[in-house]
Amino acid sequence: MNSLHHPKQLRTAWASKVIELFAANTPNGKKVSIMLEEIGYDYKVTKIDLDKGEQFNSDFKKLNPLSKIPVIIDHKKNETIFESGAILIYLGEISGKFYNTDDRLQINQWLMAQMGYIGPMLGQHHQFHHYNSGKSKFGEDRYFKISKKIYQQLDERLAISKFLSGNSYTIADIATFPWIARHEWHDIGLSNFKNLTRWYNEISSRDAVKKGFSFMKENELPPKP
Numbered sequence: 549m550n551s552l553h554h555p556k557q558l559r560t561a562w563a564s565k566v567i568e569l570f571a572a573n574t575p576n577g578k579k580v581s582i583m584l585e586e587i588g589y590d591y592k593v594t595k596i597d598l599d600k601g602e603q604f605n606s607d608f609k610k611l612n613p614l615s616k617i618p619v620i621i622d623h624k625k626n627e628t629i630f631e632s633g634a635i636l637i638y639l640g641e642i643s644g645k646f647y648n649t650d651d652r653l654q655i656n657q658w659l660m661a662q663m664g665y666i667g668p669m670l671g672q673h674h675q676f677h678h679y680n681s682g683k684s685k686f687g688e689d690r691y692f693k694i695s696k697k698i699y700q701q702l703d704e705r706l707a708i709s710k711f712l713s714g715n716s717y718t719i720a721d722i723a724t725f726p727w728i729a730r731h732e733w734h735d736i737g738l739s740n741f742k743n744l745t746r747w748y749n750e751i752s753s754r755d756a757v758k759k760g761f762s763f764m765k766e767n768e769l770p771p772k773p
């Protein structure tokens with residue numbers, strides 16, 4: 549991380565960028581870059597190299613005591629926010645976009661479902677199936693089964709609703725999309741889930757999503773179902 553004590557010349561280069569995003573190229577990082585693109589905010593990205601353990605550096609721990617990305621600093625308001633769901637809510641509130649006051653009960657439910665269930669379970673599936681296959685049959689079977697169930701449940705929801713929380717695209721979709729975009733790792737077959745695929749393709753085609761998705765790797769696109 550190189551951003552907490554910037555040399556003067558660097559500071560002026562991004563001083564006009566109000567939001568600073570500390571992230572890595574992961575689904576949780578992409579949620580925030582996609583949201584920042586969607587609301588059209590100017591932002592600066594500071595990469596935290598998780599493989600090198602930069603999340604445990606004392607400077608970063610001051611921003612997030614839990615040592616996890618993403619974190620944002622809103623330099624204009626002098627606010628530091630960690631936890632991707634809290635960041636999306638904050639950006640939704642200050643921009644007035646994708647977090648409609650009338651729909652908040654529905655949006656909050658689907659956002660919390662992503663934060664407490666969909667993300668953590670698919671994350672465990674990544675650990676057992678993608679990164680460490682062969683090490684624990686119990687872990688592999690358990691999270692494969694739960695991940696398939698999540699695909700099924702999202703497909704059923706999207707059979708009766710255009711987006712997760714209703715008719716509008718919201719921060720609940722923005723939070724969930726980058727996790728489904730790891731479908732190639734999941735080996736579940738996204739294309740077998742018609743409604744989830746329709747939702748995924750529609751979100752993938754948004755310009756802001758394409759831009760936010762490639763925030764750390766030029767031309768990286770959401771993989772096709």
Ligand SMILES: N[C@@H](CCC(=O)N[C@@H](CS)C(=O)NCC(=O)O)C(=O)O
Nearest residue numbers: 574576598615616617618631632633
């Ligand atoms: N609930 C947190 C989860 C954040 C999280 O797990 N971030 C991962 C990368 S996607 C991380 O920083 N891992 C580094 C570590 O745990 O050491 C959020 O949504 O912001």
